[in-house]
Amino acid sequence: xxxxxxxxxxxxxxxxxxxxxxxxxxxxxxxxxxxxxxxxxxxxxxxxxxxxxxxxxxxxxxxxxxxxxxxxxxxxxxxxxxxxxxxxxxxxxxxxxxxxxxxxxxxxxxxxxxxxxxxxxxxxxxxxxxxxxxxxxxxxxxxxxxxxxxxxxxxxxxxxxxxxxxxxxxxxxxxxxxxxxxxxxxxxxxxxxxxxxxxxxxxxxxxxxxxxxxxxxxxxxxxxxxxxxxxxxxxxxxxxxxxxxxxxxxxxxxxxxxxxxxxxxxxxxxxxxxxxxxxxxxxxxxxxxxxxxxxxxxxxxxxxxxxxxxxxxxxxxxxxxxxxxxxxxxxxxxxxxxxxxxxxxxxxxxxxxxxxxxxxxxxxxxxxxxxxxxxxxxxxxxxxxxxxxxxxxxxxxxxxxxxxxxxxxxxxxxxxxxxxxxxxxxxxxxxxxxxxxxxxxxxxxxxxxxxxxx
Numbered sequence: 001x002x003x004x005x006x007x008x009x010x011x012x013x014x015x016x017x018x019x020x021x022x023x024x025x026x027x028x029x030x031x032x033x034x035x036x037x038x039x040x041x042x043x044x045x046x047x048x049x050x051x052x053x054x055x056x057x058x059x060x061x062x063x064x065x066x067x068x069x070x071x072x073x074x075x076x077x078x079x080x081x082x083x084x085x086x087x088x089x090x091x092x093x094x095x096x097x098x099x100x101x102x103x104x105x106x107x108x109x110x111x112x113x114x115x116x117x118x119x120x121x122x123x124x125x126x127x128x129x130x131x132x133x134x135x136x137x138x139x140x141x142x143x144x145x146x147x148x149x150x151x152x153x154x155x156x157x158x159x160x161x162x163x164x165x166x167x168x169x170x171x172x173x174x175x176x177x178x179x180x181x182x183x184x185x186x187x188x189x190x191x192x193x194x195x196x197x198x199x200x201x202x203x204x205x206x207x208x209x210x211x212x213x214x215x216x217x218x219x220x221x222x223x224x225x226x227x228x229x230x231x232x233x234x235x236x237x238x239x240x241x242x243x244x245x246x247x248x249x250x251x252x253x254x255x256x257x258x259x260x261x262x263x264x265x266x267x268x269x270x271x272x273x274x275x276x277x278x279x280x281x282x283x284x285x286x287x288x289x290x291x292x293x294x295x296x297x298x299x300x301x302x303x304x305x306x307x308x309x310x311x312x313x314x315x316x317x318x319x320x321x322x323x324x325x326x327x328x329x330x331x332x333x334x335x336x337x338x339x340x341x342x343x344x345x346x347x348x349x350x351x352x353x354x355x356x357x358x359x360x361x362x363x364x365x366x367x368x369x370x371x372x373x374x375x376x377x378x379x380x381x382x383x384x385x386x387x388x389x390x391x392x393x394x395x396x397x398x399x400x401x402x403x404x405x406x407x408x409x410x411x412x413x414x415x416x417x418x419x420x421x422x423x424x425x426x427x428x429x430x431x432x433x434x435x436x437x438x439x440x441x442x443x444x445x446x447x448x449x450x451x452x453x454x
Contacts, residue, residue, distance in 0.1 A: 010034045010352050011174035014156045016143045018042070019054060020122055020333055021319025022179035023129045024340035027074060029175075032347035032357075036135045037171055041161050043139045044126060048119035056327065057118035058295040059211040060243050060253035062090075065111045066425035067334030070341045071125075079114070081124050086246025087116035092420040094225035098278050100232040101406040107413035111424050113330075115226065115243040117213075117251065121333070143185075144168060146176065150194035152313040175353040177316045177343070182300065184321035190312070198310045201373075203389030204301035205380040206258025207326050210269050213291040214242075214250045222284055229276050231257065231328070233382035238272065239328055240281040249291050252281070255328045258385035262296075269294045301388070302326050302380065304373050308366035313355045316343060316362055323369045326380055331372040334425055338368035371429055375422075401441070405432055408441045415440050 013033040015022045018040030026036045042053035050057050063071065072079045083089060093109035129135055140161045147155035147170055155172040178186045187197065229240040237257035242250050254262060254272045262272035273282040304323040307315070319336040342364030350357040378398060381389040409416040418437045421427035431437070 012037065012172065013175040013177060013353050014039065014171050014173040015177045015179055016156060017178070017180035017319075017321070018044070018137070018139070019179065019181060019319070020118075020125060021181070021321075021336040021339065022177070023122070023125045024071075024074060024337060025177045025179050025316075025318050025343055026135050027125075027129050027132065028340045028344035029177075029347060029353060030132050030134055032344075032351075033175065033353045034134065036132075037138060037173075038135060039138045039141050039143045039156065039158055039171075041140065041142050045119075045123075048117070048123040050119055054118065054122075056297055056299065057122075059118075059209050059297055059327070060241055060251050060330075061116070061118045061121065061333060062243060062330050063114040063121070063337070064330065064334040064424045064426075065113060065421075067337045068114045069426070070334070070337040074337070074340060074344065075125070075128055078124065078128065081128075082114060082116060082121065085116075085120055085124060087114050087120060088225070088244040088246075089113075090115050090225045090244065092424065095228055096224040096226070096280070097228045097230065098280075099230050099406045099409065101403070102410040104409050104419075105411055105413045105416040107417060109417065109420060111417075111420055111426060113424065115245055117245050120246055143180065146189045146193060147172065148193055148312065148314070150312065153193075153315045173314070175314055175316065175358060177318060178321045179317075179319045181320040182324050184317075186317065186321060187305070193312070195312050196310055199306040201304045201306075201377070201388075202301050203326075203377045203380045203386060204258075205326055205383050205386040206261075207255055207299060207328060208261040209253055209255050209297040209299070209327065210262045210272065210294055211251060211253040211297070212266075212269060212294045213245075214252060214285060214288040215291050216244065216248050216250050217284070217288045219287050227281055227284065229278050229281055231255075231383075232277060233257075234384050236277045237383055238276055240273065240276045242281060242284065250285075250288065252285055257383045264294075264296060266290075266294050297327075299324070299327055302373075302377060304369070304377075306366065308362040311358075311362060314358055316358050316365070318343065318365055322365060323373055325372060325376045329372070329376045329379070329423075331376060331425070335369055335372050338425070339365040342368050371422075372425060375429065402432075404441050404444070405437075408444070412440050 012035045015038045018038045091109045091112040097104045142161045145157040153176045159168045160166040227242045231239045237260040239255045242252045262268045307317045318339045343361045346357045346360035409419050
């Protein structure tokens with residue numbers, strides 16, 4: 001113990017939440033903590049399966065290029081394991097993408113995403129983490145509070161799930177990682193310790209989802225690997241996406257902004273399909289056999305909590321507990337992987353799990369979140385029913401320039417390539433201001449109306 005309680009060395013790390021962000025955080029700390037305890041309120045299935053503690057798990061998920069690169073750095077060989085288990089690599093050029101400005105131009109892309117169901121992804125990562133001897137699992141266990149004081153977190157209080165009379169146990173720790181997701185109780189726990197509230201941003205477009213699995217059609221080749229019908233504010237607040245997943249299936253997800261939600265059940269799903277701005281997804285699924293029921297999801301607002309600005313010593317927050325996005329942009333699990341990579345880099349830099357590691361990790365996780373949050377929150381505010389989010393002249397200027405980028409991307413493969421790199425989080429948004437892109441955008445071109453698919 002150093003000056004003002006500054007811890008160094010290894011000791012115990014407790015990870016609250018055993019979803020993807022929590023599993024990756026535990027893996028990132030291997031070799032740097034003597035013991036890693038994962039507190040998870042669910043019980044994991046023996047095989048890939050949907051679980052109640054992950055309601056968003058039944059909807060379309062993908063690992064953007066930046067996400068599977070980060071996963072591969074953390075877990076060499078994981079990408080091949082996913083592909084061998086049935087995940088599909090989809091080049092961005094294999095996506096038929098109807099943007100707000102029209103169908104994006106086609107070209108040969110090296111940037112790709114991995115598509116599979118969430119259970120397959122989680123099970124692949126879990127199988128690797130379960131083999132790490134320094135990780136201990138507390139399943140069917142609720143985290144109910146923190147140990148510590150206003151300036152420092154020193155552990156976690158836990159008890160058996162669903163039993164308010166069960167004895168509360170204390171898990172002392174040198175490092176606590178909150179990976180408990182959208183429903184994180186961390187703000188209230190910190191308030192009980194007397195900690196100042198972390199600055200927060202909110203944006204709420206009122207998004208809702210409905211999804212269904214299908215057996216892939218054996219009919220004619222549709223000419224694309226995936227299809228994305230993007231929203232167009234304010235007149236088209238609905239979107240549709242279909243992605244290939246394991247076992248010869250598609251997963252189709254329909255999203256909507258406030259006021260345009262689908263009615264429940266299969267009839268509501270079919271009606272929402274017909275209301276999309278282009279009939280191609282409806283026509284595709286009309287030839288496919290459903291492989292399960294329609295599932296709905298209401299994720300709530302996008303929230304970003306700036307723990308890098310204000311947090312007690314010994315605490316790191318990762319994944320949806322730190323920042324929740326509107327799911328329509330497909331950023332969440334990629335940002336979780338980037339955050340885990342930042343956590344590992346901090347532990348390597350400082351040689352353990354002490355307070356310097358926590359400070360550096362908080363900054364690294366925030367940096368890995370910046371671009372994704374900026375893009376999603378600024379796009380959400382295009383819809384008039386959105387509450388919160390960025391505003392002002394700079395946002396309006398950003399919207400006007402991005403509109404020109406999107407129009408040019410319908411006819412210019414190089415601009416489309418730059419756009420895909422930014423959306424895949426492998427390039428900073430400033431890449432859209434590179435001289436070659438800027439020149440092409442300012443020359444104009446493209447159409448304000450959706451073109452016909454190529």
